[in-house]
Amino acid sequence: MDLEIATVKAILTEHDLLKEIKSTKTVANTGISYDSRTVKPGYMFFCKGNFKPEYLSVARQNGATTYVSENEYPEGTGMTAIIVTNVTRAMAVLSATYYNFPQNDLFIIGITGTKGKTSSAYFAHSILNQKYPNQVALFSTIDRIVGPKPEDQFKSDLTTPESMNLFHDMRVAVDNGMKYLVMEVSSQAYLRDRVYGLKFDCGIFLNITPDHIGRNEHKDFEDYLHCKLQLMVNSKRCIIDADTDRFDDVFGAAKATTDPEQIYLFSADVENGGVDFLIQDEEDDLTSNRFTLVESSSKAEAFHVAGDYDLNVAGDYNQSNATAAIIAAALADVTYQDAVLPLKSIVIPGRMEHLNVPGHGVVFVDYAHNYASLHALLKFLKHQYHDGKVIVVVGSPGDKGISRRAGFGQALSEQADIAYLTTDDPAFEDPEQIIQQIMDNIKPGTVEVRQVLDRHDAIEQAIMNSSEKDVVVLAGKGEDPYQKVGGVDTPWPTDMGVAEEVKRGLS
Ligand SMILES: CC(=O)N[C@H]1[C@@H](OP(=O)(O)OP(=O)(O)OC[C@H]2O[C@@H](n3ccc(=O)[nH]c3=O)[C@H](O)[C@@H]2O)O[C@H](CO)[C@@H](O)[C@@H]1O[C@H](C)C(=O)N[C@@H](C)C(=O)N[C@H](CCC(=O)O)C(=O)O
Numbered sequence: 001m002d003l004e005i006a007t008v009k010a011i012l013t014e015h016d017l018l019k020e021i022k023s024t025k026t027v028a029n030t031g032i033s034y035d036s037r038t039v040k041p042g043y044m045f046f047c048k049g050n051f052k053p054e055y056l057s058v059a060r061q062n063g064a065t066t067y068v069s070e071n072e073y074p075e076g077t078g079m080t081a082i083i084v085t086n087v088t089r090a091m092a093v094l095s096a097t098y099y100n101f102p103q104n105d106l107f108i109i110g111i112t113g114t115k116g117k118t119s120s121a122y123f124a125h126s127i128l129n130q131k132y133p134n135q136v137a138l139f140s141t142i143d144r145i146v147g148p149k150p151e152d153q154f155k156s157d158l159t160t161p162e163s164m165n166l167f168h169d170m171r172v173a174v175d176n177g178m179k180y181l182v183m184e185v186s187s188q189a190y191l192r193d194r195v196y197g198l199k200f201d202c203g204i205f206l207n208i209t210p211d212h213i214g215r216n217e218h219k220d221f222e223d224y225l226h227c228k229l230q231l232m233v234n235s236k237r238c239i240i241d242a243d244t245d246r247f248d249d250v251f252g253a254a255k256a257t258t259d260p261e262q263i264y265l266f267s268a269d270v271e272n273g274g275v276d277f278l279i280q281d282e283e284d285d286l287t288s289n290r291f292t293l294v295e296s297s298s299k300a301e302a303f304h305v306a307g308d309y310d311l312n313v314a315g316d317y318n319q320s321n322a323t324a325a326i327i328a329a330a331l332a333d334v335t336y337q338d339a340v341l342p343l344k345s346i347v348i349p350g351r352m353e354h355l356n357v358p359g360h361g362v363v364f365v366d367y368a369h370n371y372a373s374l375h376a377l378l379k380f381l382k383h384q385y386h387d388g389k390v391i392v393v394v395g396s397p398g399d400k401g402i403s404r405r406a407g408f409g410q411a412l413s414e415q416a417d418i419a420y421l422t423t424d425d426p427a428f429e430d431p432e433q434i435i436q437q438i439m440d441n442i443k444p445g446t447v448e449v450r451q452v453l454d455r456h457d458a459i460e461q462a463i464m465n466s467s468e469k470d471v472v473v474l475a476g477k478g479e480d481p482y483q484k485v486g487g488v489d490t491p492w493p494t495d496m497g498v499a500e501e502v503k504r505g506l507s
């Protein structure tokens with residue numbers, strides 16, 4: 001595929017992004033890249049993020065003929081320089097153009113929220129896939145599915161990919177016959193313009209609590225909220241959990257660009273009047289997670305998704321995640337009959353996975369990694385295992401989500417009996433200091449704390465020291481296969497892998 005300079009000029013002008021084009025010759029670009037190491041002859045190269053001018057030299061040596069940047073660089077001498085006001089936005093609109101606007105051929109459901117994005121995405125994907133087999137793409141934190149064959153499924157690096165990868169993967173999905181796309185939209189996606197210019201057919205807002213504030217992320221909570229709200233502003237139809245904090249802001253953002261007739265509210269709180277769908281919790285323990293979905297407005301009644309649902313995944317919060325997914329799927333003509341079956345059998349990797357260890361407590365591996373999710377998880381498990389102890393293995397990552405440290409301290413003080421504080425993706429920080437910061441936020445006398453720096457040892461000790469009535473929660477990493485240490489992804493056998501190894505050692 002070629003990208004003509006004339007087209008580039010027209011698109012950038014349309015989006016008010018063009019400063020000037022310093023052209024030595026007018027060429028068609030044979031490919032696009034933001035990484036000098038992947039550049040091939042005739043490519044257009046984007047200088048973005050923590051870019052260094054030497055990358056441009058490498059891109060030129062590799063054959064790039066054009067670069068797009070907010071500044072002109074001597075390293076690009078001889079190349080066509082496209083100087084823009086905002087390079088990440090320019091990259092988004094030019095990537096969409098280069099891949100020939102694949103979004104126009106997909107019904108796109110975007111999901112945001114501090115917690116529940118991945119779970120809701122898996123729910124929506126499984127429901128839609130039941131009705132439209134081999135036509136539903138999925139871009140989640142865990143996996144990306146761009147086609148029906150096994151090789152069309154691969155692990156994700158980011159929750160929401162860079163715009164260039166996003167439009168590339170959408171193009172592959174469309175070429176593979178996909179007609180629907182369920183994707184998670186992180187706040188970073190809006191902060192970094194990864195979804196700039198993209199209109200969603202349906203946007204879901206689940207919840208918001210403090211997270212992702214710090215260096216490389218959001219400067220404060222209001223910025224985090226502002227970015228999350230952009231999904232509502234950029235969606236043709238909006239689905240909102242009316243129980244979320246800052247509901248008025250979320251509803252206001254949706255109404256700014258969407259007819260209220262196209263906004264659907266749901267709630268698990270019967271007191272919450274004026275919603276379209278009500279969730280009635282029938283049973284939520286470890287063996288059964290059942291709820292009744294009630295259509296409580298005339299516009300909801302047109303959907304025909306009311307009824308009893310059984311979820312194969314524990315946790316009352318998953319009733320809300322599933323409801324959001326059901327409503328979104330209903331917008332793509334799914335009805336109760338299509339939705340009820342897949343939810344009965346769904347498995348979400350790294351979310352509420354459990355392992356029975358004879359003679360010891362049942363082990364839960366869960367991706368809970370901030371106050372809201374750890375609190376919800378421990379509260380649920382404490383209720384289920386009221387005769388035993390709640391034993392938690394947890395650490396907090398380095399260089400991001402700094403507020404999680406205080407949040408973990410608080411959640412452990414409120415719900416845990418024993419806490420093993422350990423390492424979780426320390427990045428460039430000292431894991432011992434991170435542990436100390438969690439410790440600083442534990443209320444004295446509430447929970448017995450053991451500090452075990454090595455995560456493998458911490459898991460082993462937690463399981464071996466547990467008794468049959470206890471529950472052992474391995475929190476934060478889900479099915480992550482690595483520990484991020486000093487800029488290197490160090491292989492990690494996964495929390496469940498370590499638990500299984502401990503179990504094997506007992507037999
Ligand atoms: C803060 C942030 O979003 N950073 C992302 C961003 O970094 P960046 O643009 O500064 O890129 P960089 O890796 O520093 O390198 C600078 C540029 O030079 C290029 N380069 C680099 C080396 C070289 O030899 N040649 C070369 O051309 C790189 O390709 C890049 O374009 O672009 C990179 C890909 O180009 C991403 O990997 C990186 O995500 C980092 C790793 C990250 O962890 N981001 C997290 C915070 C994130 O986005 N998380 C959210 C989920 C949060 C949530 O749950 O809400 C997500 O959506 O995943």
Ligand SMILES: Nc1ncnc2c1ncn2[C@@H]1O[C@H](COP(=O)(O)OP(=O)(O)OP(=O)(O)O)[C@@H](O)[C@H]1O
Binds near residue numbers: 113
């Ligand atoms: N609606 C919810 N409310 C509170 N906690 C939730 C909710 N849904 C899921 N959780 C908890 O959060 C954990 C992560 O869930 P999930 O992966 O679906 O969220 P996410 O938004 O994708 O998270 P992240 O942004 O960290 O990748 C779950 O394992 C569970 O403990």
